[in-house]
Amino acid sequence: MSGVGPVEPGEGTRAWDIPGPGTPPEPSPEPPRGRLAQTYTRHRRVVLSIAAAAVLLAGGGYLYATRPEQAPPDPPPYPSQVVGITYLGPEPSPDNAPPKSFSIGVELTVQSGPQVTVLRITQPYAGLSLASVPRLPFRTRTGFPHKINITMQVTECAQVPTNAGLPFLDVTLRNMRAIQVHSFILGERYAHDLSEAVQGACSTNSATAPKR
Amino acid sequence: MRQRSLIAITAALAAGALTLTACGSRDDDGGGSSGDGGTTVVIGVDAPLTGDLSALGLGIKNSVDLATKQANKEKVVDGITFKIEALDDQAQPSSGQQNATKLVANKDVLGAVGPLNSSVAESMQKVFDDAKLVQVSPANTNPALTQGQNWNGGEKARPYKSYFRTATTDAIQGPYAAQYVYNDAKKTKAFVIDDKKTYGAGLAATFSDEYKKLGGKIVGTEHIDPETKDFSAVATKVKNSGADVVYYGGEYPQAGPLSKQIKAAGAKIPLVGGDGIYSADFISLAGASGAGDLATSVGAPVEELPSAKEFVANYKAAGYKDAYEAYGGYSYDSAWAIIQAVKKVVEDNNGELPDDARAKVTEAMQNVSFDGVTGKVSFDEFGDATNKQLTVYSVEGTDWSPVKSGTYEG
Numbered sequence: 001m002s003g004v005g006p007v008e009p010g011e012g013t014r015a016w017d018i019p020g021p022g023t024p025p026e027p028s029p030e031p032p033r034g035r036l037a038q039t040y041t042r043h044r045r046v047v048l049s050i051a052a053a054a055v056l057l058a059g060g061g062y063l064y065a066t067r068p069e070q071a072p073p074d075p076p077p078y079p080s081q082v083v084g085i086t087y088l089g090p091e092p093s094p095d096n097a098p099p100k101s102f103s104i105g106v107e108l109t110v111q112s113g114p115q116v117t118v119l120r121i122t123q124p125y126a127g128l129s130l131a132s133v134p135r136l137p138f139r140t141r142t143g144f145p146h147k148i149n150i151t152m153q154v155t156e157c158a159q160v161p162t163n164a165g166l167p168f169l170d171v172t173l174r175n176m177r178a179i180q181v182h183s184f185i186l187g188e189r190y191a192h193d194l195s196e197a198v199q200g201a202c203s204t205n206s207a208t209a210p211k212r
Numbered sequence: 213m214r215q216r217s218l219i220a221i222t223a224a225l226a227a228g229a230l231t232l233t234a235c236g237s238r239d240d241d242g243g244g245s246s247g248d249g250g251t252t253v254v255i256g257v258d259a260p261l262t263g264d265l266s267a268l269g270l271g272i273k274n275s276v277d278l279a280t281k282q283a284n285k286e287k288v289v290d291g292i293t294f295k296i297e298a299l300d301d302q303a304q305p306s307s308g309q310q311n312a313t314k315l316v317a318n319k320d321v322l323g324a325v326g327p328l329n330s331s332v333a334e335s336m337q338k339v340f341d342d343a344k345l346v347q348v349s350p351a352n353t354n355p356a357l358t359q360g361q362n363w364n365g366g367e368k369a370r371p372y373k374s375y376f377r378t379a380t381t382d383a384i385q386g387p388y389a390a391q392y393v394y395n396d397a398k399k400t401k402a403f404v405i406d407d408k409k410t411y412g413a414g415l416a417a418t419f420s421d422e423y424k425k426l427g428g429k430i431v432g433t434e435h436i437d438p439e440t441k442d443f444s445a446v447a448t449k450v451k452n453s454g455a456d457v458v459y460y461g462g463e464y465p466q467a468g469p470l471s472k473q474i475k476a477a478g479a480k481i482p483l484v485g486g487d488g489i490y491s492a493d494f495i496s497l498a499g500a501s502g503a504g505d506l507a508t509s510v511g512a513p514v515e516e517l518p519s520a521k522e523f524v525a526n527y528k529a530a531g532y533k534d535a536y537e538a539y540g541g542y543s544y545d546s547a548w549a550i551i552q553a554v555k556k557v558v559e560d561n562n563g564e565l566p567d568d569a570r571a572k573v574t575e576a577m578q579n580v581s582f583d584g585v586t587g588k589v590s591f592d593e594f595g596d597a598t599n600k601q602l603t604v605y606s607v608e609g610t611d612w613s614p615v616k617s618g619t620y621e622g
Contacts, residue, residue: 078516081587085621124395161426166387168618180617183391185384187622 079173080182082113087186091149101153102197110142120172127159128152157202163195250291256315258326261300264465267493271537273298276325279547289555301332308332312339322573323550330354331410341372344571348376350542354414355383358594374574376595378542380510380602384620385486386418389508392604394426399457403432403450407462415486416461431455443470447477456481463488468497475501490538505607511586512601513614523585545584553577
């Protein structure tokens with residue numbers, strides 16, 4: 001025997017893929033139970049896409065809602081906090097200065113922040129009037145010193161102290177934040193020079209101004 | 213296939229977004245711990261923590277505490293953890309001196325903030341100076357503490373190298389008040405009262421000097437006993453003097469009732485004082501008739517200082533029970549000045565405190581310079597603050613309202 005033929009099915013054996021005559025037909029796959037499930041089955045890809053997009057949207061929304069608070073930009077500083085005024089000393093009075101007048105120089109610097117406008121410069125004594133160059137108002141440049149020449153005229157000697165210890169200039173300043181009147185107390189040298197000038201202007205033999 | 217890729221990408225993005233969200237929400241946990249191990253440096257605090265002036269004293273203590281916590285949180289000095297030791301001087305010079313001795317005895321103390329009262333400072337200065345322990349007061353305004361007893365005669369001489377202050381002195385405060393009262397408020401007849409203490413008498417003197425120079429008349433002077441609250445006799449004298457303003461050199465526990473009793477006596481005139489009456493407690497003690505009373509205080513109004521914004525927010529967040537009051541910002545800056553001096557000393561010594569740390573810190577203080585709560589903080593040759601601002605406040609309703617500010621530029 002040289003060849004081996006196909007093995008015949010023996011008793012009790014059968015090919016599994018051929019249903020036997022008495023075998024009931026195999027049930028078809030169980031259909032989905034709910035409507036939702038049926039819909040899911042039919043549109044599975046679409047549903048998954050929508051779900052993923054929803055998750056993404058929710059995550060993004062949460063991120064947006066809990067993002068670090070962007071601090072509002074700091075408002076500019078009050079003008080009085082960035083302006084410095086230094087007393088320079090006596091100055092020659094202009095030729096057209098009125099009698100009983102004298103001049104001094106000060107330097108104003110805006111240290112930082114936006115532009116500051118100098119609106120007004122006054123001094124507190126009733127018997128003194130004040131004029132300044134450059135004319136007011138004037139705009140400053142931050143970081144640059146501005147020299148201001150101030151000429152004061154004694155209008156009533158009885159209304160000016162001759163030895164005030166702490167005289168000052170009241171300067172009205174404006175920037176984007178506020179308008180402020182601020183006192184600049186110029187120190188002992190200014191007090192001394194002011195006293196001397198007032199005494200000179202009010203001495204009995206000074207018919208006219210002790211122009212410096 | 214394209215749809216599957218889309219889903220995969222979408223899912224990956226979603227997962228990424230959620231991961232990022234999780235990361236972003238973890239911010240708050242970071243930092244906040246005090247230094248771990250390392251060296252502990254103690255900053256002493258001396259102030260009235262009990263008694264009439266405790267509102268100001270507790271504001272000082274809390275503000276120093278906040279500065280040390282902030283320094284630890286930010287690890288300002290590597291390897292150093294700052295702590296405070298707060299002692300109550302009850303506004304008494306003798307207690308202040310005992311406290312100074314106690315702080316000197318603690319070798320971990322490398323600087324002290326305080327006191328509130330100039331009279332207390334007088335009793336502490338030598339104790340600290342002998343130990344080369346730096347002291348920075350946020351509130352003392354008597355000029356003699358830094359410029360010597362003859363400061364007004366043109367002979368300024370610094371008595372103690374270890375004493376510094378961040379507050380402006382009465383050499384400026386009194387005259388500025390006089391200028392405001394005479395020139396702005398147009399009050400020409402003043403009745404001047406003081407409590408005979410270093411601060412009160414000194415301030416009243418600097419006010420009177422300038423007021424007279426300006427042309428004002430002092431129509432009466434009186435001293436009160438700060439231990440009593442019955443000022444009816446003085447109030448009657450004020451009424452009979454014809455004064456149109458009262459200047460009081462002293463503190464709010466007496467100034468409040470004094471204002472009330474002067475008005476009750478029939479003199480409807482403002483009471484003006486210095487930083488010692490600039491407290492919310494003055495307003496409640498003076499009552500409704502205190503409207504229009506005035507006080508000068510050191511510094512610019514806090515809301516005008518951009519640098520103060522963070523301090524105010526941090527103070528609030530720290531949950532202190534008491535307000536920071538008039539000297540909070542100055543106390544914070546005083547403590548921060550000590551911290552900066554310690555930092556300099558440590559950095560100059562290879563990251564460690566030297567054996568003579570106290571002397572070195574005192575030395576370093578002279579050159580400390582930083583942008584603080586109250587502006588630029590540095591000290592002149594006398595130990596006084598170089599930043600000299602002050603403000604006139606008026607009682608409006610239940611608050612002090614700023615009226616005018618000035619800067620000393622001399």
